[in-house]
Amino acid sequence: MFGVSMRTLISPSLAPFSLHLPKPSLFSTALRFSSLTTSTISINNRSPTNSPPSAISTRKLQTKATAITSSSSSHPLSSSPGEIHVVVGPMFSGKTTTLLRRILAEKETGKKIAVIKSNKDTRYCTESIVTHDGEKFPCWSLPDLSSFKERFGFDEYENRLDVIGIDEAQFFGDLYEFCREAADKEGKTVIVAGLDGDFKRRRFGSVLDLIPIADTVTKLTSRCEVCGKRALFTELIGGAEVYMPVCRSHYVCGQSVLETARAVLDSSSNKHDVVASLL
Numbered sequence: 243m244f245g246v247s248m249r250t251l252i253s254p255s256l257a258p259f260s261l262h263l264p265k266p267s268l269f270s271t272a273l274r275f276s277s278l279t280t281s282t283i284s285i286n287n288r289s290p291t292n293s294p295p296s297a298i299s300t301r302k303l304q305t306k307a308t309a310i311t312s313s314s315s316s317h318p319l320s321s322s323p324g325e326i327h328v329v330v331g332p333m334f335s336g337k338t339t340t341l342l343r344r345i346l347a348e349k350e351t352g353k354k355i356a357v358i359k360s361n362k363d364t365r366y367c368t369e370s371i372v373t374h375d376g377e378k379f380p381c382w383s384l385p386d387l388s389s390f391k392e393r394f395g396f397d398e399y400e401n402r403l404d405v406i407g408i409d410e411a412q413f414f415g416d417l418y419e420f421c422r423e424a425a426d427k428e429g430k431t432v433i434v435a436g437l438d439g440d441f442k443r444r445r446f447g448s449v450l451d452l453i454p455i456a457d458t459v460t461k462l463t464s465r466c467e468v469c470g471k472r473a474l475f476t477e478l479i480g481g482a483e484v485y486m487p488v489c490r491s492h493y494v495c496g497q498s499v500l501e502t503a504r505a506v507l508d509s510s511s512n513k514h515d516v517v518a519s520l521l
């Protein structure tokens with residue numbers, strides 16, 4: 243649905259956007275994932291999926307030793323602590339693609355993996371995560387994360403699962419608790435992909451709450467549908483579900499266009515009301 247919507251973005255209703263560039267959709271057509279930009283804050287200087295350097299092994303050993311002598315936790319560490327990697331950005335910035343790459347890299351090293359996405363996202367397919375380029379990977383489509391262990395099987399989860407990928411993380415109300423427990427107490431590596439902000443640039447769900455407990459945070463960017471520059475934000479451009487990635491200038495410009503359009507619509511519907519009331 244989105245693939246189609248984005249290809250028809252510059253519709254008559256978007257005339258104000260197209261004023262800035264004669265053929266803005268060329269940017270999305272030409273865009274490949276490799277051209278999207280990334281900035282990663284690696285809190286402990288290791289890459290998300292690479293095997294840890296020796297300093298990390300030392301840290302894990304120390305933490306393990308601490309866990310053995312600690313009796314305060316109701317969930318004593320049975321293995322090394324896990325990791326949390328967070329991938330955020332606007333729509334079409336490559337979050338699902340990145341998640342998929344990282345998950346496949348983990349799988350290739352022999353790790354047992356599982357991918358979960360919110361069942362609120364039914365755009366392409368419910369049983370798979372699907373990138374906007376059509377790449378797919380089977381997943382658990384769930385209403386919340388707390389139901390995952392039971393569905394996956396407690397024993398299988400505890401003893402065999404190494405890596406959990408979470409897509410559309412902004413829709414999970416229990417994201418923070420799930421990730422903290424999985425990484426801190428259950429030794430899982432959790433790779434989380436989701437929107438940091440909504441179309442009003444407000445924080446979305448609890449994705450941002452993960453930052454203080456994350457190993458790495460990667461903010462991806464897309465390409466502005468209007469000018470082709472780096473897109474940081476997602477703009478809602480039509481109905482309830484048509485979005486496009488935009489740069490800061492065009493986000494601001496789009497907001498003022500929308501405000502003006504709303505004001506015009508309001509005043510004209512008021513005029514109609516007045517006229518109607520006179521008839």
Ligand SMILES: Nc1ncnc2c1ncn2[C@@H]1O[C@H](COP(=O)(O)OP(=O)(O)O)[C@@H](O)[C@H]1O
Nearest residue numbers: 248270274275333334335336337338339373374
């Ligand atoms: N308007 C667009 N702007 C940028 N990328 C787009 C657009 N439309 C489709 N794409 C494609 O979407 C891909 C990213 O898809 P995906 O990983 O699913 O992103 P996200 O999960 O961040 O929404 C890009 O590599 C690009 O090929």
Ligand SMILES: Cc1cn([C@H]2C[C@H](O)[C@@H](COP(=O)(O)O)O2)c(=O)[nH]c1=O
Nearest residue numbers: 332333334363437439440441442476485
């Ligand atoms: C900006 C924005 C998005 N959504 C929805 C629309 C999609 O279902 C997902 C984002 O998917 P993607 O993998 O990042 O392309 O979120 C929303 O509900 N509200 C918003 O403001």
Ligand SMILES: [Zn+2]
Nearest residue numbers: 466469489492
């Ligand atoms: Zn722009």
